Structure formats: C-alpha cells, structure tokens
Amino acid sequence: MYPVKQKLSEVLSALPEGVRLVAISKYHPADYIRAAYDEGQRLFGESHEQELRQKHDELPKDIEWHFIGHLQTNKVKYIVPYISMIEAVDSLKLLREIQKQAQKAGRVVRVLLELHIAEEATKYGLTLDACRELLAGGEWREMANVQICGLMMMASNTDDEAQICREFDVAARFFDEVKAQYFAANPAFCERSWGMSDDYHLAVGHGSTMVRIGTTIFGPRVY
Ligand SMILES: *Cc1c(COP(=O)(O)O)cnc(C)c1O
Numbered sequence: 331m332y333p334v335k336q337k338l339s340e341v342l343s344a345l346p347e348g349v350r351l352v353a354i355s356k357y358h359p360a361d362y363i364r365a366a367y368d369e370g371q372r373l374f375g376e377s378h379e380q381e382l383r384q385k386h387d388e389l390p391k392d393i394e395w396h397f398i399g400h401l402q403t404n405k406v407k408y409i410v411p412y413i414s415m416i417e418a419v420d421s422l423k424l425l426r427e428i429q430k431q432a433q434k435a436g437r438v439v440r441v442l443l444e445l446h447i448a449e450e451a452t453k454y455g456l457t458l459d460a461c462r463e464l465l466a467g468g469e470w471r472e473m474a475n476v477q478i479c480g481l482m483m484m485a486s487n488t489d490d491e492a493q494i495c496r497e498f499d500v501a502a503r504f505f506d507e508v509k510a511q512y513f514a515a516n517p518a519f520c521e522r523s524w525g526m527s528d529d530y531h532l533a534v535g536h537g538s539t540m541v542r543i544g545t546t547i548f549g550p551r552v553y
Pocket residue numbers: 354356377398399484526527528542543544545546
C-alpha cells in the first residue's frame with residue numbers, strides 16, 4: 331500500500347494554519363481512506379456519485395464528504411441527504427436542483443461556486459461574468475436550503491508557476507469583490523478552495539482556505 335500515513339502528515343505539516351485539507355480519495359480504495367482516517371483526517375473529496383455512495387455506506391459516519399466533480403442535476407438527490415459540501419456548482423440550474431432536494435431532505439446544503447479561470451477550454455465552471463450574473467440575479471437569496479460558502483477553482487495544468495499564481499490572484503480578487511458586494515454581512519461566505527497536488531504550495535500564498543489534494547497523499551490514481 332502507498333505510504334498514506336506518511337504522505338498525509340507531510341502535507342498537513344506543509345499547510346499554514348487556517349488552511350484545511352480536503353483529501354481527494356476518488357479512484358482510491360476504502361482502505362486508503364481508512365488509513366488517513368486513522369490518522370485523524372475527517373474531510374474527504376469525491377467526484378463520482380456512485381463511488382461516493384459506496385464509500386459513504388462502507389466507511390465511518392463522521393467522515394465529512396465534499397463533492398468536487400461536475401454534478402449532473404439528476405444525481406443531486408442521491409448525495410444531498412449526507413453531503414457536507416458541494417464544491418463545484420457551475421450553473422443556476424444546478425443550484426435550483428440542490429435547493430429543491432435539500433428542502434425535501436430537510437437540510438441546508440453548503441456549496442461553493444466554481445469559477446472557470448484556467449486557460450484550458452475543457453474545464454467546467456462559471457466565467458467571472460457568469461458568476462456575477464448569477465449573483466446579481468438574486469434568486470439564490472430565496473434559497474433557504476442552500477448556503478453559498480465561497481468559491482472554488484482549478485488553475486491551469488502548466489509548469490508556468492507565474493501563470494498559476496496569476497490565476498489564483500484573479501480568483502482571490504474576485505472573492506473579495508463578491509464578498510464585499512453580496513456577502514459582507516455573511517461570515518459563512520469565507521471559503522477559497524484552490525490548490526491541488528501540483529500547486530497547493532502556491533495556492534496557500536494566494537488566499538486559499540481549502541486545498542484539495544489527492545495524488546500526493548494517495549499516490550497515482552488507477553482508472
Ligand atoms: C482530482 C481532483 C483534485 C485532486 O487532484 P490531485 O492532482 O490528485 O491532487 C482536486 N480537485 C478536483 C476538482 C479534482 O477533480
């Protein structure tokens with residue numbers, strides 16, 4: 331087995347205070363999650379509904395699960411009863427469905443809005459303008475069962491560290507903009523989820539409050 335315990339403690343000791351680790355366990359077996367759990371890690375991220383459901387059923391119930399992948403609206407109902415946070419909300423349609431299902435389940439679901447800042451054309455997420463439009467529309471204010479807790483983004487997959495830092499800065503400035511405009515009186519809007527295995531050491535210098543790290547902790551994924 332990959333040295334999960336050792337890698338986890340290396341990552342944790344590299345994180346400054348105030349930055350939480352979401353251990354991204356997608357495609358890794360439940361044993362790996364248990365190894366991290368036994369070291370005290372309680373926050374894990376998954377990106378596929380079925381895989382998450384199996385792991386949720388099998389593993390301790392005090393694990394906090396974040397959904398980090400692209401979520402189809404028809405899958406929302408399956409994860410809403412137990413999910414701790416849906417990190418990748420990229421449309422009003424998805425937000426509406428989360429509200430609907432969360433109301434049915436009688437709970438409030440915490441979410442992040444996913445931004446598309448990276449240069450790759452393939453990635454999901456709202457452009458800054460689309461995110462401004464969603465917030466300006468105001469429909470989210472009426473969603474009593476959804477709590478918008480911040481922003482999430484992925485930087486470009488590149489070796490150009492200057493570019494990665496620029497993208498984190500764009501996200502951090504955008505966070506300040508929407509915080510001031512819409513959430514100044516709302517302390518729950520505080521999360522900046524950026525930083526993955528290859529760039530979390532940069533992300534923590536650019537306002538990240540939450541890093542999502544998989545490969546560095548669990549090793550390469552077997553698809
Ligand atoms: C898989 C994934 C990660 C983790 O990536 P690593 O490079 O393995 O750390 C982080 N965020 C999202 C959205 C992912 O899909």
